[in-house]
Amino acid sequence: MADRSHIYLSVPHLGGAEESFVADVFRSGWLSSVGPHLDAFEVEVAERLGEGIHGLATSSGTAALHLLLRHLGVGPGDRVAVSTLTFAGSVFPIQYLGASPVFIDSEHASWNMDPQLVRQYLRDAAASNTLPKVLVLVHLYGQHADIDPIAAACREHGVILVEDAAESLGARYHDRETATTADYSILSFNGNKIITCTAGGMVIARDRSALDRMRKWANQAREPAVEYLHLELGYNYRLSNVLAAIGRAQLRLLDERVASRRAIAARYAQAFGDIPGVSLQPEAPWGMHTRWLSVIQWDPDLIRVRPIDIVHALRAQDIETRPVWRPMHTQPVFSDAPTVGGQVANHLYSSAICLPSSSSLSTTDQERVIEGIRGALANVLAKVT
Numbered sequence: 074m075a076d077r078s079h080i081y082l083s084v085p086h087l088g089g090a091e092e093s094f095v096a097d098v099f100r101s102g103w104l105s106s107v108g109p110h111l112d113a114f115e116v117e118v119a120e121r122l123g124e125g126i127h128g129l130a131t132s133s134g135t136a137a138l139h140l141l142l143r144h145l146g147v148g149p150g151d152r153v154a155v156s157t158l159t160f161a162g163s164v165f166p167i168q169y170l171g172a173s174p175v176f177i178d179s180e181h182a183s184w185n186m187d188p189q190l191v192r193q194y195l196r197d198a199a200a201s202n203t204l205p206k207v208l209v210l211v212h213l214y215g216q217h218a219d220i221d222p223i224a225a226a227c228r229e230h231g232v233i234l235v236e237d238a239a240e241s242l243g244a245r246y247h248d249r250e251t252a253t254t255a256d257y258s259i260l261s262f263n264g265n266k267i268i269t270c271t272a273g274g275m276v277i278a279r280d281r282s283a284l285d286r287m288r289k290w291a292n293q294a295r296e297p298a299v300e301y302l303h304l305e306l307g308y309n310y311r312l313s314n315v316l317a318a319i320g321r322a323q324l325r326l327l328d329e330r331v332a333s334r335r336a337i338a339a340r341y342a343q344a345f346g347d348i349p350g351v352s353l354q355p356e357a358p359w360g361m362h363t364r365w366l367s368v369i370q371w372d373p374d375l376i377r378v379r380p381i382d383i384v385h386a387l388r389a390q391d392i393e394t395r396p397v398w399r400p401m402h403t404q405p406v407f408s409d410a411p412t413v414g415g416q417v418a419n420h421l422y423s424s425a426i427c428l429p430s431s432s433s434l435s436t437t438d439q440e441r442v443i444e445g446i447r448g449a450l451a452n453v454l455a456k457v458t
């Protein structure tokens with residue numbers, strides 16, 4: 074067999090300027106969690122998102138959400154509603170604070186949280202005096218959720234809305250940028266995301282004083298005093314200046330990266346268009362999907378195969394694919410949490426997989442993926458008939 078490389082799901086894609094930004098850090102000596110790149114990274118991300126937006130750079134997206142939920146007053150006994158079809162990083166911070174998640178199902182148009190279900194859930198929760206304090210809305214795989222009706226329902230019941238935009242940087246909702254469609258949002262710059270600092274995250278808000286309060290907690294809650302004085306509990310959650318330098322170089326490439334990932338998705342759509350029952354995650358009419366990940370779905374009545382079997386078949390060809398996020402309401406660690414719906418997320422989990430989507434994926438490698446998937450599907454189609 075010819076020498077061939079392993080094809081990963083989503084890898085960092087450097088543009089070349091990262092090294093010179095990092096070299097500048099070494100020249101300047103700012104090798105810690107303070108420094109000019111850190112400040113500039115916050116400003117540049119915020120400017121990219123829009124006027125009046127501010128950012129607080131953190132060591133991860135999970136840390137950003139932890140700080141934010143604490144700022145919003147989430148604590149023991151509280152409920153926080155959150156999408157069930159997501160990564161665990163959306164949920165763990167709820168439990169760090171001693172609060173409990175309530176999982177909400179997806180709708181079919183975008184695979185994000187179902188506004189209809191949210192309205193019903195909040196109405197019922199208000200009636201039984203079990204309203205959540207906060208609702209964390211995830212924008213899955215680069216596609217914005219239909220936030221306006223969800224925001225309206227939250228407003229009606231006094232629930233604070235937070236966007237988990239870890240996967241959607243670069244996406245739009247109508248003409249609004251992701252992470253600016255609620256008062257508070259978080260981003261992630263983890264290595265698998267559309268742009269990366271290798272690891273990192275950000276809290277996004279219009280309220281600058283809220284970010285200052287979280288910035289202090291992220292710096293071990295050090296009081297502005299010479300002696301190490303602490304009046305509150307803190308965390309070591311600040312992003313380092315070196316990683317911020319990488320992030321600044323990456324941010325300049327965001328539009329290019331979105332264009333590449335969308336082109337990859339379009340090629341997949343084209344390549345699988347003739348297979349009955351197979352389609353990509355739909356792009357909902359209200360926004361622009363970045364296609365951070367290309368996800369294909371099949372009609373389980375026509376194609377009887379488990380995602381995991383396809384994943385294994387492709388792995389044997391050195392191609393990494395993944396099932397969609399295992400719904401949080403099926404995770405043993407959250408087995409006590411109440412769930413609103415869940416059938417849509419279960420359905421997607423059992424009939425879809427994430428395909429290699431790196432913006433650096435070559436057309437030759439993508440051809441290999443396409444052949445692999447077509448082969449795996451043809452196999453089961455043949456077995457069924």
Ligand SMILES: *Cc1c(COP(=O)(O)O)cnc(C)c1O
Pocket residue numbers: 132133134135136159160162163211237239240260261262263273274
């Ligand atoms: C990646 C991710 C996070 C967590 O971000 P980290 O930077 O990895 O901590 C949170 N939510 C979602 C939906 C994610 O995909």
